[in-house]
Structure formats: structure tokens, C-alpha cells
Amino acid sequence: MNALGYALLGMLVRKPCSGYELTQLLEVFWQAKHSQVYPLLMKLEQDGLVTFVYVKQTGKPDKKIYSITDKGKALLAEWTRKSPAPPVIRDEFLAKVYSIWLTDKDTAQRLFHERMTAYEEKIAFRKEEIKKMKEEYGDEIESITSRHFGRYLLFCRKLKQEEEEIAWCRWVLGLLAK
Amino acid sequence: MNALGYALLGMLVRKPCSGYELTQLLEVFWQAKHSQVYPLLMKLEQDGLVTFVYVKQTGKPDKKIYSITDKGKALLAEWTRKSPAPPVIRDEFLAKVYSIWLTDKDTAQRLFHERMTAYEEKIAFRKEEIKKMKEEYGDEIESITSRHFGRYLLFCRKLKQEEEEIAWCRWVLGLLAK
DNA sequence: CAATGCATGTAATGAGTTACATGATTCC
DNA sequence: GGAATCATGTAACTCATTACATGCATTG
Numbered sequence: 001m002n003a004l005g006y007a008l009l010g011m012l013v014r015k016p017c018s019g020y021e022l023t024q025l026l027e028v029f030w031q032a033k034h035s036q037v038y039p040l041l042m043k044l045e046q047d048g049l050v051t052f053v054y055v056k057q058t059g060k061p062d063k064k065i066y067s068i069t070d071k072g073k074a075l076l077a078e079w080t081r082k083s084p085a086p087p088v089i090r091d092e093f094l095a096k097v098y099s100i101w102l103t104d105k106d107t108a109q110r111l112f113h114e115r116m117t118a119y120e121e122k123i124a125f126r127k128e129e130i131k132k133m134k135e136e137y138g139d140e141i142e143s144i145t146s147r148h149f150g151r152y153l154l155f156c157r158k159l160k161q162e163e164e165e166i167a168w169c170r171w172v173l174g175l176l177a178k
Numbered sequence: 179m180n181a182l183g184y185a186l187l188g189m190l191v192r193k194p195c196s197g198y199e200l201t202q203l204l205e206v207f208w209q210a211k212h213s214q215v216y217p218l219l220m221k222l223e224q225d226g227l228v229t230f231v232y233v234k235q236t237g238k239p240d241k242k243i244y245s246i247t248d249k250g251k252a253l254l255a256e257w258t259r260k261s262p263a264p265p266v267i268r269d270e271f272l273a274k275v276y277s278i279w280l281t282d283k284d285t286a287q288r289l290f291h292e293r294m295t296a297y298e299e300k301i302a303f304r305k306e307e308i309k310k311m312k313e314e315y316g317d318e319i320e321s322i323t324s325r326h327f328g329r330y331l332l333f334c335r336k337l338k339q340e341e342e343e344i345a346w347c348r349w350v351l352g353l354l355a356k
Numbered sequence: 357c358a359a360t361g362c363a364t365g366t367a368a369t370g371a372g373t374t375a376c377a378t379g380a381t382t383c384c
Numbered sequence: 385g386g387a388a389t390c391a392t393g394t395a396a397c398t399c400a401t402t403a404c405a406t407g408c409a410t411t412g
Contacts, residue, residue, distance in 0.1 A: 002371075003270050010277035020391050029272035036372060038393060059381060061391040077280050083292060084270035088400095092181050092262035094207035094335075098328040099188035102255050108322060114261060142353050144286060150276040157272075157346050164342050168335050175320050180399075198363050214400060216365060237409060239363040266372095360411080371400070376393105383388075 001075070003085070004032055005040055005049075009076040012050060012068040014147050019064065028154045041066055049075060108176055116169045119162050126159045179253070181263070182210055183218055183227075187254040190228060190246040192325050197242065206332045219244055227253060286354055294347045297340050304337045 007030050011022055019041050023034045041064075044050045049072030052064045068076070093115055100108050133141055133152055141152045185208050189200055197219050201212045219242075222228045227250030230242045246254070271293055278286050311319055311330055319330045 003268070003273060004371085007273045007276070010273060013277060013280060018391075019393095029276065030268050031266055031372095033373065034392075035374080035394080042393095057390085060389090061378095061380070063391060073280075076277055080274045080277050080281050081285050084274055084289075086296075087267065087269035087271065088209055089207065089265065089267050090181070090209070091207050091265035093265065094332055095181060095185045095188060096258045096262055097331055098185070098207065099191060099254055099258050100331075101322050101325050101327045102191060102251075103258050105322060107259050111262075118264075143356070144279050144283060144354060147279050149279045153275055153278075153350055154272055156349075157343075160342055160346060161339065164338055165335075168338060171334075172331055176322060178321070182399085196363075197365095209400095211401065212364075213366080213402080220365095235362090238361090239406095239408070241363060358412090360409100362409085363407095365405085367402100367404080369400100369402080371398105373398070374396085376395080378392090380391100381389085384386090 001079075004030060004036065005044060006076060006079050008037070008040065008044065009049060009068055009072050010080075010150075012066055013073055013076060014151065016065050016067040018055075019066070022066075028151070028158060044072070048072075105176055109173060112169045112173055112176070116166055119165050119169075123159065123162045123166070126155060126162060130155050130159065179257075182208060182214065183222060184254060184257050186215070186218065186222065187227060187246055187250050188258075188328075190244055191251055191254060192329065194243050194245040196233075196244070200244075206329070206336060222250070226250075283354055287351060290347045290351050290354070294344055297343050297347075301337065301340045301344070304333060304340060308333050308337065 007026060008022055011017060011025050017025065019034065019038050022041075023032060023037045026032055026037075041050065041052075045052060045066070048069060050066045050068055052066045054062060055065050056062050093111070096111060100111070130152070133148060133155070137146060137148050137152075140146045141148050143149060146152075185204060186200055189195060189203050195203065197212065197216050200219075201210060201215045204210055204215075219228065219230075223230060223244070226247060228244045228246055230244045232240060233243050234240050271289070274289060278289070308330070311326060311333070315324060315326050315330075318324045319326050321327060324330075
């Protein structure tokens with residue numbers, strides 16, 4: 001089993017989801033396309049780690065709602081205890097920054113402005129998500145007993161990081177303006 | 179050409195390097211194993227984007243020092259101007275945090291302590307690297323005219339991010355202690 | 357005397373992306 | 385009328401990791 005498999009189990013233990021929804025929820029710490037998620041869910045099902053039911057919808061396509069099994073839950077708990085592999089970051093923007101001295105100031109400024117705009121949007125979205133969570137689950141969300149605790153921690157982390165990114169961009173733009 | 183190829187060109191335009199060195203330098207924004215770097219360098223050489231010379235060493239194995247060609251430089255400059263693809267982050271630790279409510283407090287605390295220790299080491303290393311760069315290149319490093327400007331920006335960013343990570347870990351440990 | 361660092365490469369396998377395929381509804 | 389959202393899947397391809405292979409020097 002690979003990390004993505006465990007990531008999916010981790011989401012399903014919080015609440016039953018469709019593959020479509022899982023692909024979106026995954027965004028906080030792992031990016032995967034639906035073409036990777038759907039076959040993996042089938043594999044998890046074959047291994048008896050998850051089950052699913054068809055849910056008919058009107059106006060929307062039908063969906064499969066996956067739930068974790070006891071076997072899946074046990075396997076996940078075991079995995080969580082082990083020391084994680086180092087994170088992987090692959091950021092094309094940073095690769096371009098590395099060679100930024102090759103380009104002119106205007107291009108450099110444009111690249112950083114675009115980055116800032118993208119992150120401002122993310123921050124707005126993130127703040128709303130955190131607000132929603134607090135409204136829905138209350139103070140309990142800041143306790144390890146809440147099943148939303150982990151997701152809440154990750155959202156707070158992401159928000160801080162995205163704010164830091166903007167501060168860094170501003171600092172660089174300051175240097176470029178000199 | 180893929181992003182890793184451009185990343186390698188970006189490092190070579192700063193200074194000629196061996197494949198071994200490139201693999202290490204890459205760490206700031208892209209992680210790749212030598213088994214991916216060496217064949218790609220050969221491909222870049224075949225495409226006329228880089229050249230290399232053998233350098234004989236005593237006490238150490240011989241090495242190949244790669245340099246970028248004018249063709250490679252032009253291609254890189256062109257690529258730098260284009261809007262980058264969104265970053266990819268895959269962090270197993272964060273996946274485990276997501277399901278942290280499943281485990282006991284002790285395990286949770288251990289996971290966060292391990293993360294903090296790992297990041298403290300990174301910070302120490304990062305600070306030293308920044309210090310070295312400032313000593314070696316002086317104030318000029320904060321100007322777009324320096325070929326080390328990009329690398330300097332990335333190191334400063336990484337340092338801030340790593341410090342933020344530790345602050346976040348401390349915050350979480352505070353919540354866990356309640 | 358075992359592990360780590362330097363240094364380069366290949367082969368097999370696994371992970372991840374892009375493109376193809378379908379189809380209703382809603383929003384602009 | 386075209387794009388976006390919901391929803392699931394497959395096939396071809398590229399990208400990335402692990403393991404195999406070699407060998408000398410230094411450090412603990």
C-alpha cells in the first residue's frame with residue numbers, strides 16, 4: 001500500500017465520501033487526479049479496506065459512497081504510528097525564481113505578482129473553510145477527540161504558510177524595486 | 179522538456195556542476211534521485227543544451243563537469259518567462275496528522291516532536307548556508323544582477339517556512355497538552 | 357571494520373499525468 | 385450556446401523510486 005492509499009483511508013475514517021469528493025479533499029496535503037483515485041479505491045475495496053454503496057441522484061450523476069471497514073481502520077491506525085517519509089515539494093515557480101537573474105525586472109515582477117494573486121485567493125478560501133469548521137464543530141475542533149481535529153490543524157498550517165508566501169513575495173518585490 | 183530538465187539548466191547557468199552536485203543543489207525546490215538526474219543530463223547533452231568535460235581526481239572518483247550552452251541558456255530564459263504550473267506537495271507527515279485523532283496523545287506528541295527535531299536541523303543548516311552566501315558574495319546578493327540572487331531568495335524563503343513549521347508544531351503540542 | 361561520502365551509471369517497477377469517453381444540469 | 389460542476393471510469397504515456405552495480409577514501 002502506498003501513501004495515497006493511506007491518505008484515502010484517512011479521509012474515509014473521518015466521513016464516508018465519493019471518489020470525486022476525496023479528490024477535492026485531498027488538496028490540503030496530497031494532490032492526485034481522479035484517474036489515480038478511482039482505480040485505487042477499487043483496489044482498496046478488493047482488499048477489504050473499504051466498502052461502497054451506490055447512491056442515486058436526480059439532476060446529478062449517480063455516485064458511489066465509500067466507507068472504511070474495521071480492517072481498513074486498523075491498518076490506518078498502524079500506519080499513523082510509523083515515522084513518515086520526508087515531504088516532497090516540486091514547485092515550478094521556485095525553479096523559475098532560481099534563474100530569475102537571467103530575465104529582466106519586469107518579467108520578475110510579473111511572476112511574483114501572479115504568485116501573490118494566486119495565494120491571496122487561496123487565503124480567502126482557506127479562511128472561509130476554517131470559519132465554517134469552527135461554526136459546524138465548535139471549540140471541540142481544537143481537541144484530539146474530534147475527528148475533524150487533523151483537518152483543522154492542516155488548514156491552519158496552510159493558511160499560515162500561504163500568508164508567509166505573500167510576505168516573502170512582498171519582500172522580494174521590495175528588493176526588485178531598488 | 180520537463181520541469182526537472184529546466185531546473186538542471188537553471189543550476190548550470192549559475193555555475194558548472196557535476197551530476198552529483200546538481201542532485202544535492204536541487205534540494206531547495208525539487209527532489210530528484212541521481213538515477214533520474216544522470217540520464218537526463220545525457221539527454222540534455224544530446225540535445226546540445228549542455229556540454230561536459232571529464233575531471234580526473236585523486237582520492238575521489240573522477241567526475242563529469244557539465245556546463246550550459248548558448249542554446250540551453252536561450253531555452254531556459256524563454257521558459258522562465260512563462261507562467262509556472264501549480265506546486266505539488268506530497269507530505270506523508272501531514273497525511274498522518276489528518277488521522278491523528280485515531281491515535282493516542284503520546285503517539286501524536288511523538289510525531290510532532292520528531293517533526294520539530296528534523297526541522298531544527300534543517301534551520302541550522304539553512305542559516306549557515308545563508309551566512310556563507312552573504313560572506314562570499316556580499317550585499318550584491320540582494321540584487322537581481324547577481325547570479326546567486328535566485329538561490330539566495332529560495333534559501334530565505336525556506337528558512338522562514340521551516341521556522342513557521344516549528345511554530346505550528348509548538349502550537350499543536352500546546353493544544354495536545356490541554 | 358562498518359558506515360558514510362564521493363561519483364556515475366542501468367534496469368525494473370511503481371506512481372502520477374494527460375487524454376479519451378460519457379452525460380445531465382446549471383450558470384453566464 | 386458555451387463553460388463549469390457533478391460524477392465515474394480506462395488507456396497511453398511520462399515521471400520518479402528502488403534496487404543493482406562498482407570502487408576508493410575517510411571517519412568513528
